[in-house]
Amino acid sequence: MGIKHYPEGGRGRVVRSRPGATIKSVAADLGVNSETLRNWIRAADGRRPGAHSVPPAAAQAGGDNVQADLAAARKRIRELEEERDILRKAARYFATETRW
DSSP: OOOOOOOTTHHHHHHHTSTTOOHHHHHHHHTSOHHHHHHHHHHHTTOOTTOOOOOHHHHHHOHHHHHHHHHHHHHHHHHHHHHHHHHHHHHHHHHHHTOO
16 A cells, blocks of 8 residues: 555645544545544644644733643642542452452
8 A cells, every 4th residue: 555645735624624524534534544634634723743732812811811721620630530549449449359
């Protein structure tokens, strides 16, 4: 199977032209990896692949909003880690209870 070449400008438009379609389904139709298609979309939006950009509204709102969002995200991460630890302990407990 050879390498397929797609025009630079048309890559990002492929997904936008199919509302409701998932990246995975479009990638399968094109015969490319879903991460490759994701990178094409990011490039079409003017973002670097793998870069986590701040939305323009949040960047213009000032540092307070970003800091509040960051604090909320960190709090949520702590909650999820705690839930994960509880589930791990429960799984360990029930795994030992079922051994006869």
